[in-house]
Amino acid sequence: MSTPPAFKRLPRAVREQQMLDAAVKVFSRRGFHAASMDEIAEDAGISKPMVYAYLGTKEELFVACLHREGTRMMQAIAGAAAPDLPADERLWRGLRAFFGFVGAHRDGWAVLYRQARGEQPFAGELATMRARLVEVVAGMLDHALRAEGREIAAIDLEVVAYALVGATESLADWLADHPEADPERTATRMMNVAWLGAGQLLHGVTWRPPAD
Amino acid sequence: MSTPPAFKRLPRAVREQQMLDAAVKVFSRRGFHAASMDEIAEDAGISKPMVYAYLGTKEELFVACLHREGTRMMQAIAGAAAPDLPADERLWRGLRAFFGFVGAHRDGWAVLYRQARGEQPFAGELATMRARLVEVVAGMLDHALRAEGREIAAIDLEVVAYALVGATESLADWLADHPEADPERTATRMMNVAWLGAGQLLHGVTWRPPAD
DNA sequence: GCGTAACCCTACGCACGAGTAGGTATGCTC
DNA sequence: GAGCATACCTACTCGTGCGTAGGGTTACGC
Known part of the structure; x- marks a missing residue:
């Protein structure tokens, strides 16, 4: 006993x-x-x-955390943004799922993510995940462009996608630090920036540096 | 002897x-x-x-590094983007100075910055710097808006500015990892995303979520 | 040329935290 | 109810690296 x-x-x-x-x-x-x-x-x-x-070990434990959280997030996004939808609809649903996820796992995700960027053993892991995202976004842009009969250099496509992903991550950080903020509204704001900016590009409008 | x-x-x-x-x-x-x-x-x-x-101590040393690099960067930007220029010109010069700085201090700046985000004692320091930048960008947007007789909520302004700053930081990371890339071209690309997207907003175009 | 202050060193103390050795109790199988 | 695997513990070792004690040497004022 x-x-x-x-x-x-x-x-x-x-x-x-x-x-x-x-x-x-x-x-x-x-x-x-x-x-x-x-x-x-x-x-x-x-x-x-x-x-x-x-x-x-501690490192393995951290990697396990990264994997679990990363997989959950990816599934949340992939489950929402079916590949057969039109580009704007996909983008919107993906963003909404993403910010929803971050909102629901505020301290967990945001800080894990912030952590992994800095520590060399894990930065690669993270970079791979981000690279996948960038590729998806670039693919969406490319698809939309071709549908309109236009085309731009792959490198420009990648950089624009990179900027959009960066902006999104940045807003996720902001969301994680503002518990009172609404994920849905944040997604809408991001959609505005992304879709309007990208939309201009898609329609062939570009900005050129002044000759000085 | x-x-x-x-x-x-x-x-x-x-x-x-x-x-x-x-x-x-x-x-x-x-x-x-x-x-x-x-x-x-x-x-x-x-x-x-x-x-x-x-x-x-080690912490104080790191803070000293942050301060020196941060001040240098801020001066580079402030020196280029005089406040009496029109908004697009200011934005362009600011971006060019920023990417020029990152290009010239690749390993130094980028990784210092990546570091500071993760470590709690310094995250605040960094957040303050970023907040200043966001404020400046938001001010530029607001100024441009008022000049066109338009106005949007301060919170939206802040979030858009936040997204732009995030996108810029993200491209800076990209630049730091691609030594062959040209800072000037990167600045041009960022200017495209930022100015076109913001330009749309300035002209009253917005995206609204579908009712589903 | 002599004090004094600035510059610089070798060598250590010491705490903290990752990882482990070795053992105990519980439940499940047959 | 004997055997065995699984869940679980207390109590250690030991490396690593921050921060310092205590002492030398060069320059400079007077």
Whole structure:
């Protein structure tokens, strides 16, 4: 008998999720380096060796967090923006899903993302994810352009897509820092900037530097 | 007599700059945490206690780096974009100066910037700088709007400005990672996205979400 | 030429936190 | 109810790197 253990034994799959939840929370509050495995373990209501047994080293744990959150986000977006819709509709639904996701996982996503940019071991991981997004956006632009019988250099396409993705990430940061803000409205604002700007380009309007 | 010291004694002001140069270099290569004070000292051709004597702790040193680079950048921009020019001209010159600066300080600026976002002690510092930029951009938009007799809510203005600044930072990252790219061309591309998109807004064109 | 202040060094203390060794209890199978 | 795998723990080791103590040497004023 003796005193029953303060908390129950749980199957591995459950504990792993609890640990990941705790890890995301602590990493986002403290940053990768300042976060300690002890604090993560404590927050998960478990002892440190368990974390090592299930999720491996600190780096591996962080990567696991990145993967889980990244996959969730990608699924949210992909599920909303079906590829057979017209470009503006796709863009709109994708943006709405994206900002909705960020709004629902404010501290989790935003800070994880901010973290990963800085730390070299993970920056690559992130860059790959972003590159995929850029490619999708560039593809949408290209598609819309061809539909209008126009065409611009691939590099310009990529850079414009890059700028749009950057603007979106930036607004996501803003959203994460403004809990009172509405994700839907933010998506609308972004759609305005993106679609109007891109729309001009699509119609062949360009700005040229003055000769000075 | 004895062997003359391998390298000369130098006045404080000079050594401080050498240390800052080294610190920027090492911080940007390794990241804030992975950078060691020993490596910075060695790279500056000096011993560690000197660094502590002149620039203080690691955090203070990093802040000093941020300040120097940030001030340089702000001056480059402010010097180019005189406030009495028309809005499009100001925007163009500001962008050109900005990308020119990033191009000239690629590893220094970009990675310092990427670093500071993630580490909590410095994120605030950076956010302040960005907020100033956003305010300037928002002011330009507002000015241009009023000149056309139009007006939009301050919050929308701020968000659009935020998106533009985000897009610009994103392209700066891209530029820092593409050494072969031309800052001037990048500025032109950004100007296209920004001015065309903003121009639409200025003329009262807006996008509205479909009722679904 | 002598004090004093600025410049600079070698060598260490010490805390913090990642990762582990080795052992205990619980439940499941047959 | 014996055996065994799985869940879980306390209590350590040990490297790494920040920050400093304490002491030398060169220049400069007077």
